Amino acid sequence: MRRLRKILFFIILSAWTLTSCEKDTGTETVNVPIGFSNNVTTATRAGDINNDNLTSIGVFASLTHGNFDATVSTPNFMYNQLVEKKNGTWQYTPLKYWPNNDSDKISFFAYAPHNTTGVTPSNAIQKGYPSFTYTTPTAEADQVDLLAATPIINQNGGSVDFKMQHALTKVVFNVKSNDDITGKVITAFSITGAKSGTLAFHVPANDDDKGFGWTYPSTVTAETFTATTKSLSVPDKSTPEEAMLCTYFLLPTNIGNTFNITYTYIGIKGTQTVTLTNQPLPSLDKWLSGAFVSYTIGIDKKVVTATTESHPTWGNGGQGSVDGTIN
Numbered sequence: 001m002r003r004l005r006k007i008l009f010f011i012i013l014s015a016w017t018l019t020s021c022e023k024d025t026g027t028e029t030v031n032v033p034i035g036f037s038n039n040v041t042t043a044t045r046a047g048d049i050n051n052d053n054l055t056s057i058g059v060f061a062s063l064t065h066g067n068f069d070a071t072v073s074t075p076n077f078m079y080n081q082l083v084e085k086k087n088g089t090w091q092y093t094p095l096k097y098w099p100n101n102d103s104d105k106i107s108f109f110a111y112a113p114h115n116t117t118g119v120t121p122s123n124a125i126q127k128g129y130p131s132f133t134y135t136t137p138t139a140e141a142d143q144v145d146l147l148a149a150t151p152i153i154n155q156n157g158g159s160v161d162f163k164m165q166h167a168l169t170k171v172v173f174n175v176k177s178n179d180d181i182t183g184k185v186i187t188a189f190s191i192t193g194a195k196s197g198t199l200a201f202h203v204p205a206n207d208d209d210k211g212f213g214w215t216y217p218s219t220v221t222a223e224t225f226t227a228t229t230k231s232l233s234v235p236d237k238s239t240p241e242e243a244m245l246c247t248y249f250l251l252p253t254n255i256g257n258t259f260n261i262t263y264t265y266i267g268i269k270g271t272q273t274v275t276l277t278n279q280p281l282p283s284l285d286k287w288l289s290g291a292f293v294s295y296t297i298g299i300d301k302k303v304v305t306a307t308t309e310s311h312p313t314w315g316n317g318g319q320g321s322v323d324g325t326i327n
Contacts, residue, residue, distance in 0.1 A: 048170075049112065049145045056084040056114035057162075058121075059092075060130040061106055063099065067154050068107040070128040077106055079124045082114050098157050109201045110149040110162050117142060118196075131200035134167075136193070136251055140228045143249040145170070150211035151201050165210055166290040167199060169252045173227075173259075174242035177234050178298040178305060181265050184234035186245065186299075188227075188262040192278070194251045195223035214289060220255045234263070234299055242296055252291065254284030263299060274302055283308045 061078035062068055083092040099106070109130045111119070118135040129151070137143050149162040171191070177184055197214045204211040227246035235243050262275045286293045292311040297304055 049147060054085070054112060056082060057110050057112040057164075058114040058119075059083055060109040060121075061096075064105050064107070064154075065101075066103060067105055072127055073107070074125055074127055075109075075130055078108075080115070080121045084114070102156060105154040105156055107154055108149075108152040108160055108162070110164065111167070111199075112147040112164060113144065116144050116146060119146075129201040131198055133196060133198045134251070135196040136223065136225065136249075138223060138225055140225065140246050140248055143225075145249055148199060148201070148210070148212045150204060153203060167212070167214075167252075168249045169287045169289070170292040171248045171250055171287075172292075172294040173245040173247075174294065174296045175232065175234050175245050176242045176296060176298050177237045177239075178300045178303075180237055181267075181301055182236050184263055184265045184299055186232045186234060186261065186263045187230060187273075188275075189229065189245055189260070190224050190226045191248060191250075191257065191259045192222050192224050193257045194253045194255055195221040197251045197253065210289065212289075214252060216251075216253060216255070220253070222256050224260075225250065245297070250287075252287050252289040254287050257281055257284055257287070259297075261297065261304065265301060267301075276304060279304065279306075281308070282306060283310070286310045 059078050059081040060075040061081070062073045062075055063077035064073055078096065081092055083090055085091075111132065117137055120133045120135070122131045134146065146167045147164040148167040149164045152160045152162065173189070173191075175186060194216060197216045199212055199214055201212045225248060229245055232243060232245055235241055258278045258280055260275075260277045260279070262273065264271050264273050266272070281295065283293065286308070293308055294311065295306050295308045297306055
């Protein structure tokens with residue numbers, strides 16, 4: 001199975017200093033701060049983070065006398081440092097400087113948006129790689145496109161370029177009619193999945209390694225995530241277009257993921273209501289960190305079917321559909 005590709009997000013931590021926190025101009029010594037700028041690849045779907053709507057990042061950094069050592073290093077240089085865009089430039093306070101000793105190193109870790117709802121950073125004195133626990137908001141409208149960066153280890157000057165990637169699974173649900181009955185309306189929709197997980201950074205083992213990964217409790221707590229839409233008309237079978245129902249950003253795990261749906265239609269006895277609960281989803285193995293998976297729910301009078309498609313990048317539709325049926 002081909003591994004899904006991701007749109008990469010780049011946050012450039014440009015260090016205007018070269019090798020030290022002091023620059024000798026020949027007449028005076030000037031302290032030069034570490035500065036930030038950004039270059040974010042634009043995405044296309046609502047809810048995705050792009051160059052226009054990314055306004056903050058959180059940075060952890062460890063200053064070490066020698067190379068980073070996970071047995072003793074802590075985020076003693078920056079701890080969940082807010083770096084935010086103001087008037088088109090990235091700013092933070094207090095300013096930080098490169099060390100003036102060549103044997104001293106700084107290692108950087110980052111995520112975005114800064115202090116987003118559900119993120120709980122690891123302790124400031126925790127030894128080793130930074131991490132954070134993420135608890136997914138239950139309402140679709142409150143969920144965000146969470147990003148994490150590949151760590152940049154053992155720097156002492158030059159520029160530090162953060163390569164930030166999607167950390168969650170983006171799951172989109174569309175609906176269509178599978179029979180000739182018109183006037184179907186979805187009145188409620190929700191999905192059940194993992195409530196929380198922990199993202200920990202690490203040194204990438206190879207070029208395909210993002211430099212971070214998710215872990216979950218031995219017993220995963222399930223949560224129900226509700227869609228914003230309370231009344232959505234299902235396109236008639238004669239209409240080729242599907243209707244988008246909801247977009248979720250969920251933890252990348254396939255443990256216990258099901259959906260619940262309630263819809264109405266006009267029958268011979270008037271308005272009929274159908275509620276289906278704990279319906280399984282196909283292709284849960286596609287729920288990977290940074291993956292974009294879309295489902296189409298086909299609705300008959302009292303039966304629903306689901307098909308899914310995996311998208312290689314978040315910027316286009318991609319290929320490689322995988323079908324599954326739910327009765």
